[in-house]
Amino acid sequence: MTPVLKRIETYYDTVPRTSARAEDFGPLTLFVREGGGWPFYARPALGVTGEIPLGAVEKVRARQRELGVPEAFEWVAETTPGLRAAVEASGLTVSEHPLMVLEGEALAVPEPEGVTVRMVGADDPALRSAVAAPFAAFGVAPEPGTAERIGARIEAGWTRLAAALDGTGEALSAGQHQPVGPVSEVVGVGTVPSARRRGLGPAVTAALVADARAHGAELVFLSASDADVARLYGRLGFRTVATALIAEA
Numbered sequence: 001m002t003p004v005l006k007r008i009e010t011y012y013d014t015v016p017r018t019s020a021r022a023e024d025f026g027p028l029t030l031f032v033r034e035g036g037g038w039p040f041y042a043r044p045a046l047g048v049t050g051e052i053p054l055g056a057v058e059k060v061r062a063r064q065r066e067l068g069v070p071e072a073f074e075w076v077a078e079t080t081p082g083l084r085a086a087v088e089a090s091g092l093t094v095s096e097h098p099l100m101v102l103e104g105e106a107l108a109v110p111e112p113e114g115v116t117v118r119m120v121g122a123d124d125p126a127l128r129s130a131v132a133a134p135f136a137a138f139g140v141a142p143e144p145g146t147a148e149r150i151g152a153r154i155e156a157g158w159t160r161l162a163a164a165l166d167g168t169g170e171a172l173s174a175g176q177h178q179p180v181g182p183v184s185e186v187v188g189v190g191t192v193p194s195a196r197r198r199g200l201g202p203a204v205t206a207a208l209v210a211d212a213r214a215h216g217a218e219l220v221f222l223s224a225s226d227a228d229v230a231r232l233y234g235r236l237g238f239r240t241v242a243t244a245l246i247a248e249a
Helices: 003-018 054-067 084-089 125-138 145-158 200-214 229-232
Strands: 020-025 030-034 043-044 072-076 093-102 114-121 160-165 169-180 183-191 219-224 238-248
Touching: 003 020, 003 030, 003 169, 003 183, 003 219, 003 238, 020 054, 030 054, 054 072, 054 084, 072 093, 093 125, 093 229, 114 200, 125 145, 125 160, 125 169, 125 183, 145 160, 160 200, 160 229, 169 200, 183 200, 200 219, 200 229, 219 238, 229 238
Parallel strands: 043 072, 183 219
Antiparallel strands: 020 030, 030 043, 072 238, 093 219, 093 238, 114 160, 160 169, 169 183
16 A cells, blocks of 8 residues: 555545544444434545455445445545455445555645636635535535534534635635645535536635645545546646545445
8 A cells, every 4th residue: 555545545534523523343344423424434444455345345235224324335446456346245346446645735726707706715705605606516404404514613613614716705616625634635626516617616616726735735645436527637747646436336
């Protein structure tokens, strides 16, 4: 395992614990969200790199069904290559996503015309629309209380939120980074359908990277949804170092 992947693996084990409890299943850890919000998943226990038996996967899936949460697993292919076979044997479908790391500062991108790209605080009037914009990008609405939960995470220092705002202060695109010590992951960057193809996503991503660096992040990374999106992030200076895997029923 490379030093970069080792740091990312530690991050992946740490960041869910800010809003979920961890249940031990030997070579696997199941994260169960405390309170509302998007449900978590299972992943390899920290330090596990070898083969993971089918029985362990099935025990986790049984617990997920018992809890009424999605039967989902997330992991890095190169870090835990022995998990995929067991997950697929259990009947789950695995999708691949480029895992990308930024070396140095993000490449400069011009601020799109007609918008202001900036960080959004917990008491910011733009908070609700900034939280809602990435959901709108996927055609869904946030659960009640989502803005309040994100605001609480911002206040706690667990989440940083950036948005591209129009002249009325409404967010057209937004995203987050989640710092844990000197490592942060860029997540949830999305643009409302009516504002796409204006360069808003890259501008928001660049703002998140600049904020992460300003707050001491030495390693900034993200997972792209597919190769086309990875090429867009590549223009900002991110490079693919591994493959993030997501398995769902």
